[in-house]
Amino acid sequence: MRRKAVILLLLAASLAVQAAPSVGYSLAPVGSYMPSRSYGALTVSVIFSPDRDMHVGDIEIAADISPVHPFFEGALLRLSTPMFQTTEHAFGWMFPNTMLWAPSVNAGVRYRLYDEWDVIAGIAPFLFRDNQFSYEFFSPYVSYSVTEESWGWGMYVLRFSYFF
Numbered sequence: 001m002r003r004k005a006v007i008l009l010l011l012a013a014s015l016a017v018q019a020a021p022s023v024g025y026s027l028a029p030v031g032s033y034m035p036s037r038s039y040g041a042l043t044v045s046v047i048f049s050p051d052r053d054m055h056v057g058d059i060e061i062a063a064d065i066s067p068v069h070p071f072f073e074g075a076l077l078r079l080s081t082p083m084f085q086t087t088e089h090a091f092g093w094m095f096p097n098t099m100l101w102a103p104s105v106n107a108g109v110r111y112r113l114y115d116e117w118d119v120i121a122g123i124a125p126f127l128f129r130d131n132q133f134s135y136e137f138f139s140p141y142v143s144y145s146v147t148e149e150s151w152g153w154g155m156y157v158l159r160f161s162y163f164f
Helices: 002-018
Strands: 022-033 038-049 058-065 071-081 102-112 116-124 126-129 132-144 150-163
Touching: 022 058, 038 071, 038 150, 071 116, 116 150
Parallel strands: none
Antiparallel strands: 022 038, 022 150, 038 058, 058 071, 071 102, 102 116, 116 132, 126 132, 132 150
């Protein structure tokens, strides 16, 4: 009985290591248009991934930093998850290593300068991952300003993420 308990404990511990969470950071140029004002910025993010292999339910906290005054454009809290994941895709020629194509959807809330709040939803059709890196190209999003009751949009041109 004791031997079975030790074996079950070791098996459970090995499964926990395989499904361990990870933390990463991300950098991405972003352009955003709202009727009140538009801006371009660099998004600096910290990402918490509950599952480092599948990246289902990634939570991102980000800040948009502009090169012109005002330097802080806003902050973002976003949840993202892949729609599917595959290594059999037509984009293999872009990378020297085998990459996982994982188009994802995301939703969140954003605080913009001057006390403006937005609800955002986006899609990342060109998201590629390997063990520690992810690359995202041309990811559009729509935003609804709760404060102004108006719609806007934006796009992440290229996003680079590294996970520890």
